Amino acid sequence: MHAMQYEITLPADYDMGIIRNRVATKGHLLDSFPGLGIKAYLIRERGEYSQVNQYAPFYLWATPEGMNSFLWGPGFQGIVQDFGRPEVQHWTGLAYAEGPASAVLPRTATLHRAAVAASVAPVDAVEAALEESRKLARTPGAVATALAIDPRHWELLHFTLWEQEAPEASGARYEVLHLSAPERDRLGEGRQW
Known part of the structure; x- marks a missing residue:
């Protein structure tokens, strides 16, 4: 499993209806994309939970071939054409779990x-993060959760989809406009090694 996200921060007065319409008309195009486990079409609107307007899709890839096919194919080129080339962040998958609201x-x-932290052994940090991921997966209202790491920058990432409003939690909160999940079943439950 590979996790990937690009964030497109938009002007404070940007009409987010444009992004909503984009997802409503084009979101289905990845509903059967080979190698894609999950794509969550995420937005944040300036207000209570965010200081910015942002379109920030998040991907969980079942295969690296799927990720590469997307990045070098027409889908991502449409993003580049419309918004410029965003920085594509990516993480190696550590764990994935379906939650109680997975349906x-x-x-x-x-x-x-x-x-x-540099003072923490990577294996200890990952074990603690795995335990936190297991707790998130059991939380009422959790649809699915993934844990990943960027070993270049030593950054852990917890991504969780929620049935309704996310419970009080640290981190960025997003609205999900659409979910493409053609190979969600191939993401594999539990630890990824």
């Missing part, structure tokens, strides 16, 4: 990033 379409998502 429901998610309405919100949370993304929590945490640096692994």
